[in-house]
Amino acid sequence: MLNPADADFLTALPQALLRPVRPSDVEEPRGRWQGQGRAVACPQSAEDVAALIRAARAARVGLVPLGGGTGLVGGQILTDGPAPLILSLERMTALRAVYPQENALVADAGAVLADVQAAAETVDRLFPLTLASQGSARIGGLLATNAGGVNVLRYGNARDLVLGIEAVLADGSILRGLKRLRKDNAGYDLRHLLIGSEGTLGVITAASLKLFPRPAAEGAAFLVVESPEAALALLALAQDRLPGMISAFELIHRQGLEFLAETMPQVRQPFATRPEWMVLVDLGLPLGIDPEAALSGLYEAAGNLVQDGVIAASAAQRAEFWALREAIPAANRKIGAVSSHDISLPLSEIPVFLQQAGPLLARIGQFRVNCFGHLGDGNLHYNVFPMPGRTRADHENQREAVKTCVHDLVHGLGGSVSAEHGVGRLKVGDLERYGDPVKLATMRAIKQALDPDGILNPGAVLRG
Template sequence: MGAPDLTELAASFQGRLLTDAADTAPFLVDWRGRYSGLALAVAQPDTTEDVAAVVRWCAAQRVPIVPQGGNTGLSGGGTPDASGTALLLSLARLNRVRAVDPVNNSLTVEAGCVLANVQQAARDAGRLFPLSLGAQGSCTIGGNLATNAGGTQVLRYGNSRELCLGLEVVTASGEIWNGLRALRKDNTGYDLRDLYIGSEGTLGVITAATLKLFPLPAAQMTAFAAVSSPDDALRLLALAQQQLGAALTAFELISDFCIELVERHFPELRRPLAGHSPYYVLLESSDSDGEAQATERFEGLLGEALAGEDAPGRPTAAPCITDAVLASSLAQARSLWAIREHITMAQMAEGKNIKHDISVPISSIPAFLEQVDAELERRFPGVRVVNFGHLGDGNLHYNVSPPDWGTAGHPPTDLQALQPDINRVVHDAVIEFNGSISAEHGLGQLRRDEAARYKSPVEMALMRSVKQALDPLGIMNPGKVLG
């Protein structure tokens, strides 16, 4: 059978169809430049009906479909393979805000809406849409839901899954399922919404979503604190949870090496505290009380952490922080967050590294780090760990860089060759600590085979049954999530 006739496809929907290599090129390589592929064409439909027409054409022709939103995914899920037989389906033009309901605290948007625009639409209605991550200026809500993205506010508001009330989906056969229910309660059978969320485009195409909104916080406090160890960071977390309760919205761990990288590649972002500490915590609270009360509570927390009290009047053996700065303006808070958000870019600027997106029970983090740091140093002397992440969720980006960066005359380490062994050390330990090898970035093609090794045969068989039931032709993003 020859290549399918694209003129027929072009006629079947109203959007754009790109076929020139120069036009399609940006869609065929992932954000990190790690994966690249080829495609028959890039289809850019404007409406859900057009998405359905494209999918029906693909199903009839048995053409694989690779959905793509903002192409910021970190697991290669939105990149086609090298065969050139797949159609890349970009949802970027499906980007309208359909409805806002401030009384129901809900917002319905199309899948291609950029996350920052979704946040703005909520703000325009006097509400908060709390999903927040470094790629928010480019990633789309469809991609966020397809990967069940986490980000920096999970501690208080949950992952993308918890922020979604309903979905509209084009199924693998090209039918439209309107599940845009703006309900907090709906126990009417299997939860199809939850099946599509996190399925990374392998079961169907998300075309719109109804999202949960929250009251805008009256006051937000941000601080950057130095801690001597992950253990002390956890003591600070416990204290902050006790003192701030649900107002604690973010709790990020950052190693000193991360700060060094940001300083080196983004010198305009200055180190917030003098001197060096092995680790830092960036913490944030969002209060419904006024500014004065929020400041008092937050200053009280930092004071107790510095003085070494578990609770007012109950001294502990040692303070859990050694220094701290509390942002005194929105601009200062933004510059503290900018440091956190530039770590990934600084790492990229420095050179290749091996990324891990792991989670373990929060209480196990110090033991996990002690074991894996030591094992990596024993097996691969001098490797450097770029460790940061959402400590409050037990999720760390435990990335590994070669030992020889910046060492003149040192032969470069073949990181690619070391990757399987380094992954094995890190991920075997993750499983030993009852964790996950992909906390928030999904499996895509990056973690597909490792997940198959670590998951039980029962779990893999159930996942294959779901895939077979919802995509019997196997055209939805083949080779991603499942082999």
């Protein structure tokens, strides 16, 4: 059993590292859960983190790591049980070094993603991890959850962008793994064990990150398609015509545009009549290829796969296209979802899922569905909302049934119920329901070996 972070425990810690708990430290962005904590520790170095973890282990006090607080599965808050010590990396924001010729950058785990992107840009390089919360999300949390974002199609998930990590383990030892090597087969790759472990196996304190050459030109287009099947055919055509140049390929449903019109009418929409389905294609091109010409060529080659389209004529218009895409989650929050689903599927199963999910949900009740997401890598955000005039509170008794309906179908089609947001505390039961038993047993063995006292992010990913 763990103990609470009581006054005696807190008094024994370095007081200069502590601050009071703020509401943002214990609130989940979607407003479903309220966390707890007696104090927030704000270390300034890996050594500080190590000392705090050693103290927590000695006192058997749970420790919940906190990055930017943008996680959507409750991994950063503990709602019940003994009050933990919250460990925030907000003071560890240093960009330690940039190596443009190596295409590498070393950053503290508390560095904000937008600052890392800007640092790369100052040396004419690109750090491609891109998502809506990049102005507040921190590198440590992004790696701990193996964040995805819009550029996975071209550059991969967060784990694909890491050369090495520094982390503190549950016994307070520091893993010094910040090598900037592209090849290193010297034993187990502990970097990838800790990335995606959501702070349950260790606390990431710094990372060596991969940088890339900046594209010589960028372009974007909204293209209207008849169906998800047509969108997949267009994706295949685009990859054939422009190999290695497609940065993102986003699927957007009419419902998302209607939510924007309802809640954020200032967001300019590209078509006078909202299409049932459209895709946002984004290109990063080498020197000598004009983006408008490339997208116009794709439009012409697509034939009847595309009914209409708007090609960005400038960088400002491309930014406007992306502003619309990134506004969709904000509009969703204003409407209030009955149940939100971060799922992934084999590409060929996406149309099957979309054909079957609606009728299955209709057996439960009447809902609106906003389906959008990263079609290029098979990751959809399939979110279920109340009908006009009702609120999510009216469907609270149906929320679990809705989630189970969607997740059962995803699992049956060979997909994942956690594509890019992680497991956190929200999906612990889902992991147990759908996870491979051998995988789960191996995960529990690893957790027991690295954190036998269960102090690191208790209750996240695996039940205590």
